[in-house]
Amino acid sequence: MQFVSRAQWGATPPRSDWRYVDGTRGVKIHYEGTAVPSDLPADHSRCAGRVRAIQAAHLADRNEGWIDIAYTAVVCPHGHVFEGRGAHHQTGANGGASLNRDHYAVCAMVGDSGLTEPTEAMLHGLRDAVEWLQRDGGAGPEIKGHRDGYATSCPGGPLYAWVQSGAPRPGGAPAVQPPAPQQPTGPDWPGVYLRATTHHEAARIWQQRMRDRGWPIDVDGWFGPASAEVARRFQEDCTTHGWPLSADGIVGPATWKASWERPVS
Ligand SMILES: [Zn+2]
Numbered sequence: 406m407q408f409v410s411r412a413q414w415g416a417t418p419p420r421s422d423w424r425y426v427d428g429t430r431g432v433k434i435h436y437e438g439t440a441v442p443s444d445l446p447a448d449h450s451r452c453a454g455r456v457r458a459i460q461a462a463h464l465a466d467r468n469e470g471w472i473d474i475a476y477t478a479v480v481c482p483h484g485h486v487f488e489g490r491g492a493h494h495q496t497g498a499n500g501g502a503s504l505n506r507d508h509y510a511v512c513a514m515v516g517d518s519g520l521t522e523p524t525e526a527m528l529h530g531l532r533d534a535v536e537w538l539q540r541d542g543g544a545g546p547e548i549k550g551h552r553d554g555y556a557t558s559c560p561g562g563p564l565y566a567w568v569q570s571g572a573p574r575p576g577g578a579p580a581v582q583p584p585a586p587q588q589p590t591g592p593d594w595p596g597v598y599l600r601a602t603t604h605h606e607a608a609r610i611w612q613q614r615m616r617d618r619g620w621p622i623d624v625d626g627w628f629g630p631a632s633a634e635v636a637r638r639f640q641e642d643c644t645t646h647g648w649p650l651s652a653d654g655i656v657g658p659a660t661w662k663a664s665w666e667r668p669v670s
């Protein structure tokens with residue numbers, strides 16, 4: 406998966422904490438629904454700016470009152486998966502509270518004019534996003550369209566036909582996975598166990614790392630009960646995904662290492 410983190414595309418922080426979700430029944434597919442330039446597939450350098458524009462538009466939408474970009478992720482014509490609210494955070498895009506609890510929301514950069522047909526790379530990216538949310542976000546097997554259960558044309562005819570056919574990868578074969586990007590190894594463990602309550606520069610470094618990973622956490626160098634709870638949930642999430650850690654809410658060497666080395670995607 407070609408994953409673009411919030412930090413990499415220049416996301417604005419959410420206005421308030423995301424609502425945590427353990428998991429969902431699956432993922433709903435969306436499209437932008439407005440005009441998307443038909444020459445966008447020729448120029449990936451414009452994609453991050455489009456994601457920033459979507460976030461800005463959502464933050465400016467007073468009717469919706471969104472705290473952030475509404476989507477869990479956005480997929481560009483080149484198949485890159487731009488992190489939106491991310492895994493374990495409730496989406497705002499599906500049309501209502503229960504709809505938002507039930508499914509994540511992944512938006513493809515196609516519209517109702519201009520670029521209306523998904524590219525092959527985009528379909529791979531959508532599958533990548535779904536599989537990422539199944540692996541790291543507790544998403545169930547359902548893949549649906551925004552219009553399933555809500556009155557909207559979204560995600561448009563071509564994408565909805567793909568959803569209804571079971572959202573297959575193009576060509577019917579698994580995509581060749583590009584080599585995983587080299588994960589930064591991160592700073593050495595500072596030699597101090599972060600537990601509630603510790604006030605230490607290392608706490609600030611770890612908090613910043615967790616915030617970059619998408620966890621709602623204050624970066625203040627004060628490892629209090631809220632930080633311990635984030636640590637505990639992170640440890641559980643690691644264990645669920647094959648990186649076993651004891652869920653004690655204490656950041657020792659193993660949790661510190663996982664905070665940098667366990668892939669975010
Ligand atoms: Zn939609």
Ligand SMILES: [Zn+2]
Nearest residue numbers: 449452481483
């Ligand atoms: Zn792109």
